[in-house]
Amino acid sequence: MTAVPDAGAATAGRGPRRGERRSGPVRGETLLLGLAGLAALLILIEVLPRTGLVSARFLPPTSRIAAALADQARTAEFWRAIGDTLVGWGIGLAIAVVAGVVLGVLIGAVPLLRAATASTIEFLRPIPSVALIPLAVLLYANGLGSVLLLVVYASFWQVLIQVLYGVQDVDPVAEETARSYGLGAWARIRYVLWPAAMPYVFTGIRLAAAVALVLAVTAQLVIGAPGLGAKIAVAQTSNAVPLMYALIVVTGVLGVLINLAARVVERRFLAWHQSVRGEVAA
Amino acid sequence: MAATALKRIGLVLGLPVILFAVWYVATDNSQSFYVPPLRTILSVFDDTWTGQRLRADVLPSALRLLAGYALATVLGVGLGVVIGSYRRVRAVAEPVLEFFRAIPPPVLVPVIMLFAGIGDGMKVIVIVSGCVWPILLNTVEGVRAVDGVLADTARSYRITGPARLRHLLLRSASPQIMAGMRQALSIAIILMVISEMFAASNGLGFTIVQFQRSFAIPEMWTGIILLGLLGFVLSALFRFAENRVLAWYHGLRSAQRKS
Numbered sequence: 001m002t003a004v005p006d007a008g009a010a011t012a013g014r015g016p017r018r019g020e021r022r023s024g025p026v027r028g029e030t031l032l033l034g035l036a037g038l039a040a041l042l043i044l045i046e047v048l049p050r051t052g053l054v055s056a057r058f059l060p061p062t063s064r065i066a067a068a069l070a071d072q073a074r075t076a077e078f079w080r081a082i083g084d085t086l087v088g089w090g091i092g093l094a095i096a097v098v099a100g101v102v103l104g105v106l107i108g109a110v111p112l113l114r115a116a117t118a119s120t121i122e123f124l125r126p127i128p129s130v131a132l133i134p135l136a137v138l139l140y141a142n143g144l145g146s147v148l149l150l151v152v153y154a155s156f157w158q159v160l161i162q163v164l165y166g167v168q169d170v171d172p173v174a175e176e177t178a179r180s181y182g183l184g185a186w187a188r189i190r191y192v193l194w195p196a197a198m199p200y201v202f203t204g205i206r207l208a209a210a211v212a213l214v215l216a217v218t219a220q221l222v223i224g225a226p227g228l229g230a231k232i233a234v235a236q237t238s239n240a241v242p243l244m245y246a247l248i249v250v251t252g253v254l255g256v257l258i259n260l261a262a263r264v265v266e267r268r269f270l271a272w273h274q275s276v277r278g279e280v281a282a
Numbered sequence: 283m284a285a286t287a288l289k290r291i292g293l294v295l296g297l298p299v300i301l302f303a304v305w306y307v308a309t310d311n312s313q314s315f316y317v318p319p320l321r322t323i324l325s326v327f328d329d330t331w332t333g334q335r336l337r338a339d340v341l342p343s344a345l346r347l348l349a350g351y352a353l354a355t356v357l358g359v360g361l362g363v364v365i366g367s368y369r370r371v372r373a374v375a376e377p378v379l380e381f382f383r384a385i386p387p388p389v390l391v392p393v394i395m396l397f398a399g400i401g402d403g404m405k406v407i408v409i410v411s412g413c414v415w416p417i418l419l420n421t422v423e424g425v426r427a428v429d430g431v432l433a434d435t436a437r438s439y440r441i442t443g444p445a446r447l448r449h450l451l452l453r454s455a456s457p458q459i460m461a462g463m464r465q466a467l468s469i470a471i472i473l474m475v476i477s478e479m480f481a482a483s484n485g486l487g488f489t490i491v492q493f494q495r496s497f498a499i500p501e502m503w504t505g506i507i508l509l510g511l512l513g514f515v516l517s518a519l520f521r522f523a524e525n526r527v528l529a530w531y532h533g534l535r536s537a538q539r540k541s
Binding site: 029030034035037038040041057058107115116117118119120122123124125127129130131133134135137139177184188195210213214217218221222229232233235236241244245247248251252253254255256258259276 | 293294295296297298301316343369373374375376377378380381382383384385386387388389390391392393395396397468471472475476479480485489490499502505506509510512513514516517522
């Protein structure tokens, strides 16, 4: 398990892509084909209900979903729901990242602490955060606290585990060199451990950002905390099917934007690092 | 020898035992309605989850989980191999797949309820719809990154068809496939619980919400603990399977590191 910490990250487009980056025309063609794929999906969704292959009550055509979305975009309520979702996502993610990084560095830097906490972390990490939903309902009803509890619990582990991997990945020669030059504990953390752990930290943040959105929307959907998820639940109970699809598309777009933003931030902060340098140069 | 073994056991069990003891002692005289004493929770655990409920709730949940997860793996790996093998297919499909992956899976529950009603089929489809993306995208990535020399060697030995699929494509993609399956496993548990919280007449998620709504707080806590145990056991089983399947890969990596 420890040997493939980054295998999941590999899907996220790290490392030079064979083929695609070989030359300009191939890249342009990839882009065109990708757009064609998206267009085909939209046309398919338009055609399926129109020809009666799928009932329009279950799957409204693209044009009606788009109309519902345009309708929504004119209401302040819709933007407030997006705002609520992003607030829960952002605060929860921030708490999880700070706690994950601080605890991860602390646990990783002290071997005894690391050995003593390993079994507890392995036990607590796979606990599904949705198990906490009943507790969140009792403690915070449908307030922001419910969302935060689930978001923080789910994304904290993503960050912590990556930071632990990262701290493990410190080059022993660099560490010993720093020791023999008499660097103190704090300086070693700052100049040896932290730079080595950075790529892992950013992988952890990227994974956590995606998980945090899932849990924020889930909490709203199931518990009814205000936000996009709650709007989807309302659309479902009032049988507003096109609106429901439109809102789901919005959550998907949010997810894509968050992934893209996380990757941009990662590239900016890790521009010095080998794994990104290789990609930029290619 | 004995001393080091003792020390290791101490390190593994030390913190969990301390945490457990703290929880036990701190809540022993708890009057709080929401945080009952751990003693009470443990004493109702047995009555709550053995016998009838084990058969009527835990078993159906576990079966849905397994069915959905297995189906998602077959679909994800199958489609992934096809998409990963052809550059153009991949270019067409990738943005669409990335979009579907970015949709938080639980919001698909209402949509799937429209199509599949509220039976077992709905729950299995919900689990599949969430689990398939990480497996699919990781398989695509793994198949695409097949070592060029190995692929050429296989071609010059005329290894084609099923043999090529089994020994070249799936084998070299397996570390990525397993990484995708690991992500999918935690998604599967989440979706199992969520789909049962939405609409069900049995299952773990349904029962726990039922306890919460009827303010049976110690029983609700036992449900939370049981879900935690389920997550832990499944991930331990997965790790065991992964270590067996990827033994060659871990060996290769450590050999490369040493050299």
